Amino acid sequence: MRIDLHTHSTASDGTDTPAELIRNAARAGLDVVALTDHDSTRGHAEAIAALTAAKDAAKPLTLVTGAELSCRLDGVGLHMLAYLFDAAEPEFLAARELVRDDRVPRARAMVGSLRELGVPITWEQVARIAGDASLGRPHIATALVELGVVETVSDAFTAEWLGDGGRAYAEKYELDPFEAIRLVKAAGGVTVLAHPQAVKRGRVVPESAFAKLAAAGLDGIEVDHMDHEGPTRARLRAVAAELGLLTTGSSDYHGSRKFVELGACTTDPEIYGEITRRASGAFPVPGSGGRG
Template identity: 75%
Template sequence: MRIDLHTHSTASDGTDTPAQLVRKAAATGLDVVALTDHDTTRGHAEAVAALPEGLTLVTGAELSCRLDGVSMHMLAYLFDPEEPALLAERELVRDDRVPRARAMVAKLNELGVPVTWEQVARIAGGGSVGRPHVASALVELGVVPTVNDAFTRDWLADGGRAHVGKHETDPFEALRLIKGAGGVAVFAHPAAAKRGRTVSEAAIADLAAAGLDGIEVDHMDHDTQTRARLRGAAKELGLLVTGSSDYHGSRKTCVLGEYTTDPEVYGEITRRAFGAFPVPGAGGA
């Protein structure tokens, strides 16, 4: 059984529509895929409608959080998308994305880069606009060769010349909201140092005490030594260990199904959740 619990569609910063993503997941040989767009559930209905027979969809979202000045992401699985408190927080984070992206465009213009808001909005389409869309604009203009090359201190990384902060949820509040909506919470790529500063293992222990369910260990941004260290920490703290691709389509180099989650861990996630249930495919159009 092959299970990928972290993917993105055009509802946020992926390049595959939700329908394309679930079809590709089935063609790749996955049995379970989670759609976890940034701070939104807008892609779920399309994914469900197109879900091929034999593939199960786990609905979720990746919530933008910040702890002691460090940006971090919380994967929320199988929560009630209409629960008012979590819905309001997601909308607050999402609504801040447009002014933030406009401010990044302005900073880039000051640096002599001829990027426009119209270009970024076109790239984002109907999705929640974010840094990857601005990064894609830089690639289009030939400023950087790849999206990853835009995430440096020269450009869009935290503290970079064109970086602009946004509203991000306190992770302890995020845990409260996810649990209140019947969901399960997993800390995404907790040691992805190439993305910038990471939270300490002491902070992960505090999050575990506050109700964190698991940490994403098997991820392209974690080397072998890091994975071993995180597995040890998870065992000590009683946390679930997941593996995921963090697939974004052609925008990033992540390969769908490249890293997967153990079926027993997946079963435990579904047992803990009560806000929503996995959706079995019935041969969508």
């Protein structure tokens, strides 16, 4: 059973539409895929519709609805994966909207900073790249690639350009991770800390924070991820075992925006079953996900 619990669509900063993501996940031989766009559930309806249209496929695909939440702890950004929550729960919905609403002013500030640095980027260019998606740094990074300023999107996430604290970086509204856990739990969801030791992206929270987050109700840690080397994965597994946390794996797929394939890393079926057992806000679609 192949389970990928972290992917993105055009509802945030991926390049596949939600329907394309479903079709591509099926082609990749996945049994389960989670759609976890940044601070957004806008892609869920389209993904579910695509899943329903493909329900007679030879190998059924199960969708896990979710989101990747933007958080900040002691000045360090971190991402929280939230699964199978009630997307209509008012308090959590309002919190996600606050984060999303800050994306456009933040992006405009970064475009302004880049222009001051001599980059001939325009707001119109960035808006075209983003389309109807929740606008974010990857769209600006894509513009830098188009302009030949950097070779790849990943190259834009450095101190020289858009990395945390970089020359063109701008702060944004982000959730306190302890509050994020509370909100997700209140909406019946499950929380997993995304790529917590992805040091190539910038500063990461110290391991000492994991115990505090676990005490607050964190369910798991994303261990198997392209930005975690072998020794890092081994250390994270040990920490998770110490704290009684689940360990997941996923691709963090963004379509053509990043060079990673669906199913590049996967989650153990027993862990997936435990995630679905803990959730009460939503069910996997269309499978029961181990609830039986």
